[in-house]
Amino acid sequence: MLPHTTPIELPRLLLPEAPTMPVPTLELPTPLIPSYTPLVAPPSDLRAPPGVKGGVNTDTPPKLTPKTPGINKIIIPNSNIEIPVPSNDILITAGTTATVSVAATLTATAVFKRLVSVFKPIIKQLWKQITKKKQSSDFSYWSGRLGYLQHHTQD
Numbered sequence: 001m002l003p004h005t006t007p008i009e010l011p012r013l014l015l016p017e018a019p020t021m022p023v024p025t026l027e028l029p030t031p032l033i034p035s036y037t038p039l040v041a042p043p044s045d046l047r048a049p050p051g052v053k054g055g056v057n058t059d060t061p062p063k064l065t066p067k068t069p070g071i072n073k074i075i076i077p078n079s080n081i082e083i084p085v086p087s088n089d090i091l092i093t094a095g096t097t098a099t100v101s102v103a104a105t106l107t108a109t110a111v112f113k114r115l116v117s118v119f120k121p122i123i124k125q126l127w128k129q130i131t132k133k134k135q136s137s138d139f140s141y142w143s144g145r146l147g148y149l150q151h152h153t154q155d
Contacts, residue, residue, distance in 0.1 A: 070090055073082045086094075 068084075070087045071084050072087055074085050075082050
């Protein structure tokens with residue numbers, strides 16, 4: 001340290017003690033348990049008890065598979081897996097629609113690109129002519145206005 005200098009005194013900041021806070025207590029949640037009244041359904045092979053007459057159905061109903069119109073099923077060989085396939089009419093209609101929409105999109109794109117390349121120079125030339133006329137008309141308007149103001153404010 002140099003003999004003529006005094007050390008720098010930094011200010012001290014006295015902070016109060018942190019307040020004591022109680023520990024939070026959380027109660028355990030109580031779940032709402034669902035309840036229901038059971039539905040009693042008779043079994044599918046229900047028969048009348050012995051000694052009761054009438055209403056006994058001994059025939060088992062045949063399993064019916066619903067036939068969906070327009071859907072054919074193909075069975076994969078060496079397995080029992082059936083795959084539903086649309087009928088020929090539906091496949092032809094879908095294929096034709098897809099082909100026509102793709103062809104129309106490609107044609108419209110080509111026509112639009114050609115029209116842009118044809119009209120772009122024409123539009124540029126028209127734009128130049130319009131802006132040129134506008135600039136000359138703006139100039140003549142302001143030059144006439146300036147002459148009018150100079151003539152009438154010479155008092």
